Amino acid sequence: MLIGEYEHSIDAKGRLIMPAKLKEDIGEKFVITKGLDGCLFVYSQKEWQVFEEKLRTFPLTNKDARALMRFFLAGATECEIDKQGRFLISGNLREFAGLEKEVVIIGVLNKIEIWSKDKWQKYSEAENMEADEIAEKMSNLGI
Secondary structure, X not given: OEEEEEEEEOOXXXXXXXXXXXXXXXXXXXXXXEOOOOXXXXXXXXXXXXXXXXXXXXXXXXXXXXXXXXXXXXXXXXXXXXXXXXXXXXXXXHHHHOOOOEEEEEEEEOEEEXXXXXXXXXXXXXXXXXXXXXXXXXXXXXX
């Protein structure tokens, strides 16, 4: 299970260190793609296959389904961790997520999310303000 929050910096070449605790579960090779809420999603190869299979069930005749598939697949890149524990984030994905220097890497059950530090702080502050509302919604879901 992928959990935790880690702050790191991207180097000038666009490389980022994978936190050791997350590296265990994500593996040496993984897929990184555009995510929701302005972050990037990182999937282990096994979880990417599960995600890909879900996308395959979408009807091609549905315009929204096609758009969603394009969103996730067009920028997807297979990455590999180098000997220093780093991986390269492509320029288009860095631009999409607004990643410049400081980033936050979080484990979210079956995937990792990579956020610009500023976006993560703003998102976290907004979520903390709405904690009671979130708790109520979770209650409605039986959690």
